[in-house]
Amino acid sequence: MEYLKSDFTDIEKIYIGDVPAYVVTPKLNLEKYKTIIFYHGWSSCAKNQIFRANIFAGYGYQVVLPEARFHGERGTLDYESEEVSKENMMKVIMHNIEEFPSIYKYVIENLNVDEKNIAVAGHSMGAITAGGLFTFKKDLKTALLFNGTMNWKDVVDTLIEGEDEISYERMRINDFMIQMNPQIHLENIENRALGLFNGAEDETVPPISQENFYNEVVERYENKDIIVFEKFENTRHQLTTQMLENAIVFLKEKADF
Template identity: 35%
Template sequence: MNNYLRADSIIEEKIYIGEIPAILFRPKEAKDLLPTIIFYHGWSSSKELQRIRGFILSAVGYQVIIPDAINHGERNPIDYNDIKNGRYFWDTIFKNLDESNDIIHELILKYNTDPNRIGVMGNSMGGFTAAGVFTHNPKLKSLIVLNGSCAWQNSNKIFKKALGINEVEEFKEIEDKINEIDPINNLQLLKDRPILMLHGDSDSVVSVESQRLFYKEIMPLYQDKNRIELIEYPNLNHFVTTNMMEESISWFYKYMR
């Protein structure tokens, strides 16, 4: 796991899981069942735009799958600059959660995946997704959230305030679902499970305040405090840095061995 592989030692493959298009990376010479990372992209992104991150993770020994979310990539992308389309944000996350079991099942069935070493990771909207998938799937080994949120209600309040959205009946069903699935409302499902949160302290897109709130609430549930960590990067806006990727590799190496 700690031996870096050459570029020509990685296989990159376009696959479909049902109707879900995805890119799969894996070490070419791997013979054993592989530790596998499901990586979720952010709002307005796609699997292709995350290829370098998939390659980096695979280059240190992991199999990596990056699926396209609905409304993204090959799945009918929308105009992300149109503020009206912001209403699809939570629908996209909910759909990702609905599809996650199919992805996990297919990985184990067809792609040489070690069922006891599957981690989940995501950036921005993908970080919201990864947190929800991890919370509601106890078999997943580890979680890394980049510039996302494990406190969905709180983030939704911040989004609404920034966009000037008032309480309206049409959003009630969505908000009820947010509250039900929200990781911070399901802390007992996360007790003592490895979670790493990496976030810029000057993030103007997804405020770090929600991660601080989640960290404060969940920390008392951990016997081993090393298994839950929030790292903030000073003066960093909504970006993924080399340091974040290095921290992620170290975390997965520690908790997906």
């Protein structure tokens, strides 16, 4: 991890219960930091997000990077297998949701955090996670979702497509996802700062799902400047430097974060 170290940030490995995580803090000697809890995507890991976290830290944000179940040091799967992803992705998202209260509590109690300025963010599976957390945790100031969707029914439908029958456990998890679908809880989202960034050519999480969500929820906003949906041309399922730059501009200029 030596190559990830920076003269301008401190990187600490921590454990929040059984959850490994990294904390990336700018060397600004502030009493409290605006803090982003950032979730990685399917097949990635917390360590792989440190470079991105350093970018956010370069603009003054403290970043917490939790490790998802079946990823990094918490185990591995055949991520390329369609059967494995269909069987496990919803489990991982639900597990992220279940673990968040303890992560949030740890952040509040153990890190130098401005409690009024905590955000969630993520890429792909992590963006789906962060969107759900933002919907139901109103203490969160804002969210940045990269190549994700706030319509969880679209995710469930994609993962069960072509299957004649699924296990009881997966049915239970799918029911949970549909009931917690941010798309049907717009009253929890309206008038809260939200940044949505998707690749126009993304075939893994097609941007039309997020665009449809945005078009519905933006009508509920009094100040439409604090919610953005940006679709990046010639971009597939990847988090680009342009997305990061636009996200930081959104935080600074739109989200008051």
